[in-house]
Amino acid sequence: MNHRLTDGGQVMHVDTLARVEGEGAMHIELRDGRVIDVQLRIYEPPRFYEAFLRGRAWTEPPDITARICGICPVAYQMSACWAIEHACGVTVPEAIRLMRRLLYCGEWIESHALHVYLLHAPDFLGYDGAVDLAADHPSVVETGLRLKKAGNQVMTVVGGRSIHPVNVRVGGFHRMPRTSELSALRPVLEQALEDALATLRLVSGFDFPDMEQPHEYVALRPEVGYPIEEGRVVTSSGRGFDVRDFPLHLDEYQVPHSHALHARLDGGTRGPYVVGPLARYTLNHDRLGDLARDAAREGGLAAECRNPFRSIVVRAVELVEAVSEALRILDVWTDGAAPSVPVPPRAGEGFGASEAPRGILFHRYVLDADGVIRDAQIVPPTSQNQAGVEADLRALVEGWADLDDHALQHRCEQAIRNYDPCISCATHFLDLSVDRS
């Protein structure tokens, strides 16, 4: 909805943002070509997870917090497990870390394929949605759906089901998947690798608006490999710290127009920070496997990517990486590892983080000696990205004020989708409106 104000101002407002996960809106006010206000409004009703986790047992967060998000339940399960295990002083063996990474690769493949093909590509190709896109380009959508299905198959074998997997527990898994179950994934993943490379070729040919944003990038960086299930925190300003120190740098604050808390790093002195594919790639491209690194080069990505619209290319590179990594894990996996290790409770505080498809997901728990949760804090990626999204909208509206309302509004919606916002996650969020005065 667009309307002119009697004083010459203008409002652009989108009530229900489409092709995002959850409920949100956009509201932009312009006066004499200057942006007065930009709000990404998250009106998704709050569900109060951090409150009702209090009083629950230390064994429960993986099943409970998965329900924060149907798109990235594994991210919640993994960050929860790391945090609880940290609180209890338990380190899991390498085999369990590796199986967590395989499960997580499945979620990245499913979530990135969903976003690239069903949510984001229609913007670049000029369609309302994937069903319309499929009418003209069936093989494109079929490739996307096949890739998405491959991710779901990995999650189903390792986790029991793709939405809210049942097999994850604090300390590891209820049952390790058998080699015979895993080997069925190999042909699926080999096809997925071809599909991921085809995805890269498709999206790198899209037309990208010129835009460079100076946001501070924040991502995890593990000892070896590309960041997925764990790592320490690194930033594009050259800082690095352990996950346990994240709260010392992070400050969450509330704005009236959002049910999702905003976040600042180190008091916000360096401007908004963002998490997600651009940050991960820029801070960790040296960690990509050979295939993904070649794909990045073929996709025209330099060592740093600062154009939010190119996030779709980075997602395609990460699809190549996630599929290759899943195949690598299948290569080295052997039967016989214990599915879990005991995690007896103790009083203490634990911190955990992993790279959800949308960026760093941080959990913190305080337990008493009996393992009862006394305090819980969950910082999802979309919450952290709100300030960056609003800054992008502001830059975009000021740079493209000559576009007609319809085109401008569409581009703004697209700018929001660059971040693959997951509003169900963030509220524990999206409504779009532009006001031109």
Next chain:
Amino acid sequence: MAKPKLAVWKFASCDGCQLTLLNCEDELLPLAGQVEIAYFPEATRAVVEGPYDVSLVEGSITTADDLERIQQVRAASRRLITIGACATAGGIQALRNFADVEEFRSVVYAHPEYVETLDRSTPIAAHVPVDFELRGCPIDKHQLLEVLAAEIQGRAPRISSHSVCFECKRRGNVCVTVAHGTPCLGPVTQAGCGALCPSYDRGCYGCFGPQNTPNTASLTTRLRVHGMDEGQVLRVFRTFNAASEVFLRASERHETARTSEEVTP
């Protein structure tokens, strides 16, 4: 004949049940040939005006605005089908029903006054007539496709309301309770998942809600025999379908017996 118009609506939820529709990778495009996807914001910007032949509703009612919106959805829908534990039972967010929502709001938000919410999370059927309820947290995609096929064909959906135990037998699972002493909600929980948890060496945790003839009192005795204390019995009924009547009554029986010190895995 015109294709039936399908709408997908979201209330308080995690998006997982509507994602189940997008997870029908092999069936999504053929389905789009059978029905007109008229309103589905997660999948398309295009909006076709109502009324709609079939509305799928995900999520529970937790705000004053949503109380009004569900009435509009009902008025615009010939058939209304609720999908998932939030829409059919209030979801995990119904844990607020047992607590002080003001306190909840202040635990999560520094400015609770910015956040509007009702003090209870309630299922859709508490507010408007519902034509069919599809259970699960999340729903099962094969059951969703059966419900949609039934709607297109104008017949009743073939969805069983018996227990998870039947599915374990059919799948050839060894009973985790009998063989391993693992506490399991399978005997009182509605089938539909395919007995997933026992197939992964764990007890069912009730995410499809109660089956049609549940004996929770008898099951509770078994849960205690297999090592659950009052707090655990209370919590196992009070999680994803906490406000469904059968599980609600089962948890209330244990509320008084619970001693807060006793929390074990």
